[in-house]
Each structure stands twice: as structure tokens, then as C-alpha cells.
Amino acid sequence: METNRGSEGILSQEMTEKREEIVELLKTAYFMELETVMNYVSESINPDGVRAQEVKESLEEDITEELDHARQFAARIKELYGVVPGSMEFRAEQTFLQPPEEQIDVVHVIKGVIDAETKAIEHYTRVVEATEDSDPVTNDMVIAILRDEQQHRKLFEGFLREYAAEGKA
Helix, strand or coil: CCCCCCCCHHHCHHHHHHHHHHHHHHHHHHHHHHHHHHHHHHHCCCCCCCCHHHHHHHHHHHHHHHHHHHHHHHHHHHHCCCCCCCHHHCCCCCHHHCCCCCCCCHHHHHHHHHHHHHHHHHHHHHHHHHHCCCCHHHHHHHHHHHHHHHHHHHHHHHHHHHHHHCCCC
């Protein structure tokens, strides 16, 4: 039974096509966050060495934040009359964030995190642009998440600069 949503912005019947476009963008974001969580779990455990500890601890903190992002995307998908997808729709894409052959290769992990954060920033920027004039709620949510991703990338760029200054990156 269809409810009368009149002209309720992005929830209105007139905005069905735009809403469906946004839901698809949010599904991609949802899966990006969940894949990042999986990879950050492995990368927060696998690396060895004294120098790896700070990177591992940072990733451990990021796991909770990335999972929260996934939950926010899932909730918004549902609010926009979408269906939050299950694992059968998931397709892994983060080849750059797979564990290195040598567990002391912390630079590999750092570069993988920077790449993951960059891809998230690029996708979330697209979501912000797509929602700018049509869905202020999603727009605000994604802007806040985008800021988190920019902060994560900046932190790991700092780690990489430190390794580079020592000739190890």
C-alpha cells in the first residue's frame, strides 16, 4: 500500500528516480566501509615490529569508526525506502589493502590505508554532489563522514612522510 508522501523532498513520489540513484551510491559506500573494516582488522593484527605498533593502534581505533559509518549508510538506505544489502551482493575491491608478503612491511599497510581513504573521499564527494540540491539529510551525513575520512588519510600521510624521511618509503 502506497502512502501519500506528497511533496516531502527526497521522500516524495516525484523524487523516486533520484532517491533510487542515491540509494545505489549509499550501497556502494556501505560496502566500501565494511570491506575497509575487514581489511583494517587484518592490518591491525598482522604487522610485526616495534614501528608497526602505532599504525596498528590507529587502525584498531578506525575499525569502530568505519563500522559506525557503515551503520549510518545502512540506516539512511532504509530511510530512503531502500533495502540494506546482504553479503551476497558484496564484491571485494580493495586489492591495495591486502596484507603484505612480509609482515614487517608497514609502508605497504600505510599506502593501502591512504589508497582506501582516497577512494572513500572520492566516492563520498560524488555522493555529496548528487545530494546537494535534493537530499540535505544525506548530504549532511556524508559531509560529516567525508571529514572523518579526510582526517584518517591525513594521519596516514603523516606516517608515510615519517618513513620517507628515514628512506624507508
